[in-house]
Amino acid sequence: MEVLKIATAGSVDDGKSTLIGRLLYDTKSLTSDKIEAIDRVSKKNGLDYLDFSLATDGLVAEREQGITIDVAHIYFSTRKKSYIIADTPGHIEYTRNMVTGASTSQTSIILIDARKGVIEQTYRHFFINNLLRVKEVIVAVNKMDLVNYSEEVFNGIVQDFEELRAKSDFKDQKLTFIPVSALWGENIAEKSTAMSWYDGQTILEHLEDLKADDFEEQSQARFSVQTVIRPKTDEFHDYRGYAGKISGGSLKVGDEVTVLPSLTTSKIKEIHFFDKSFEEALAGSSVTISLATDINVARGDMLVKSNEVPEEIKVLDAMVCWMDNRALVPGTKYVLQHNTNGILVKIDKVEGHVDTNFGAEERVSSLNLNDIGSVKIKLSKPIFADSYNINRANGRFILVDTQTNTTAGVGFIK
Secondary structure, eight states, rough: OOEEEEEEEOOOOHHHHHHHHHHHHTTTTOOOOHHHHHHHHHHHOOOSSSSSSGTTOOSSSHHHSOOOSSSSEEEEEEOOOEEEEOOOOOOOEEEEEEHHHHHTTTTTEEEEEEESOHHHHHHHHHHHHHHTTTTEEEEEEEGGGGTOOHHHHHHHHHHHHHHHOOOOOOOOOEEEEOOBTTTTTTTBBBSSSSOOOOOOOOOOHHHHHGGGGGGSSSSSOOEEEEEOOOOOTTTTTTTEEEEEEEESSOTTTTTTEEEETTTTEEEEEEEETTEEEEEOOOOEEEEEEESOOOOOTTTTOEEETTOOOOOEEEEEEEOOOOOOOOSSSTEEEEEEEETTEEEEEEEEEEEEETTTTTTOOOSSSSSSSTTTEEEEEEEEEEEOOOOOTTTTTEEEEEEETTTTOOEEEEEEOO
């Protein structure tokens, strides 16, 4: 079944958890005991309606404070497709969580409180979606019931958001504006009778019409080797296969490929997925590839078409979202994890801090927790990488602290 990955973003009390809970309820994805628990806690809290935010806020601190803190991945299905929602927090101090939640998503839902309109956090959420090149964004104007389902209020927010969009440098993005009331299920799964002036789709209808294949990048094929398969059997004594995931384009049997970084060449002999063989594997496919000649290929290597070799990079210019309490400063060493390849690097220069309100970049010498900025990184050995704008998988990386082994930052190659 087709799978669509969705990220959500919204400021505090915009109703993000309620919207997701309502989606789960309306698609019959909540079990009866879960609904009973929600009903019980809702009554305990003095509410005369089901508090659907209880379906997603799993941490005790989240339930007590009524906010989202951590990234939760929520799964549900309809007859047409399956969905994975990354429910990300809206607080400014959890920017790193928003980035990680949206980094693997194909579409995003940005919530706006109809009473507040476009605010500073909306700028930040939209900026992150632009930074991560999310092509499809649904702007859900929530709590329309609290503004008497006013078409004028909705149109004013749309106009303000369009002015924000004009500041973006990512022009391939599609915006869809939907007025909703998550609490009462208006335009979530069913059309609202209270907003007859709106003739567009509900959120679920729009998600159902999106095709996951449309989000696969049409660029040059990259195959990062995750593991080398050498069966210990007599039947496959000489078999050598390379398992990994294709990004960007497709690979076919007979394609001449170059192994990076060794630059040795061969041809694709077979492409397997479990017990099936294929003549071609498309972007997004996790497969095992065998080559016509016995050459040295190891985990961390990359297979590319010989006429599509990416640039060899020794000094990296990137946008980095910093996730560590210890500031990012020049001279510090980290392990840069690029696909399945990990190498030692040194921070050469922090060039600037990005204003997530789409303002000018500020010159700074360090990045603090949740900051996003331009960084120059020196590598101990070259990598073969693409710009993130061209190939998302081959254009991103993480920085790992060499002492604590924690993920300190995530980067996007310029």
